[in-house]
Amino acid sequence: xxxxxxxxxxxxxxxxxxxxxxxxxxxxxxxxxxxxxxxxxxxxxxxxxxxxxxxxxxxxxxxxxxxxxxxxxxxxxxxxxxxxxxxxxxxxxxxxxxxxxxxxxxxxx
Amino acid sequence: xxxxxxxxxxxxxxxxxxxxxxxxxxxxxxxxxxxxxxxxxxxxxxxxxxxxxxxxxxxxxxxxxxxxxxxxxxxxxxxxxxxxxxxxxxxxxxxxxxxxxxxxxxxxxxxxxxxxxxx
Numbered sequence: 001x002x003x004x005x006x007x008x009x010x011x012x013x014x015x016x017x018x019x020x021x022x023x024x025x026x027x028x029x030x031x032x033x034x035x036x037x038x039x040x041x042x043x044x045x046x047x048x049x050x051x052x053x054x055x056x057x058x059x060x061x062x063x064x065x066x067x068x069x070x071x072x073x074x075x076x077x078x079x080x081x082x083x084x085x086x087x088x089x090x091x092x093x094x095x096x097x098x099x100x101x102x103x104x105x106x107x108x109x
Numbered sequence: 110x111x112x113x114x115x116x117x118x119x120x121x122x123x124x125x126x127x128x129x130x131x132x133x134x135x136x137x138x139x140x141x142x143x144x145x146x147x148x149x150x151x152x153x154x155x156x157x158x159x160x161x162x163x164x165x166x167x168x169x170x171x172x173x174x175x176x177x178x179x180x181x182x183x184x185x186x187x188x189x190x191x192x193x194x195x196x197x198x199x200x201x202x203x204x205x206x207x208x209x210x211x212x213x214x215x216x217x218x219x220x221x222x223x224x225x226x227x228x
Contacts, residue, residue: 034214036154043204043218044154055216087154091213096168098156
């Protein structure tokens, strides 16, 4: 079973700063790593698939990178609407199972 | 605009049953794998179940196997989750989610429906 560990659990930053969120897999997942954003009271929103493929409508201040076991979500020049919880996610090939990281809460400092 | 609207969430006693539904629109429902994902209050996301386009393949997280059953009605563009033998730990907001073509990601989500299991 693949375990995804996100760090830090909470990240306190100010608007305009740069956020770096990490997701580490317990074994290699290639580039099959997805990122979601979730705001309070809302459903998650797809940000990146395959580690770095930006989903439709996601601003280019968001970037995803990494492969193997280490992945990073970077948000440059934070906007007020970016403060949310971010989850990484992976689907195993067989049997198909989906694993989520525990989330990183990005909060306003 | 793609829409997924869940319904059926309620307060139920441990050991009880509940059926969730997800009505979809503005996309070709029969062409997409679909899934249920849940989120316990104040907790993270947990995948629950997934179903193939034609309903011929179904997959579940271990904790719900034998208790939950996912199904779909392509004629009605709807997804269902039959939940039996409910436990306190099944308490969560249940989201209906559409899988991308790769079936590795969830690209559209409903707003969720709350299931509370309590005596």
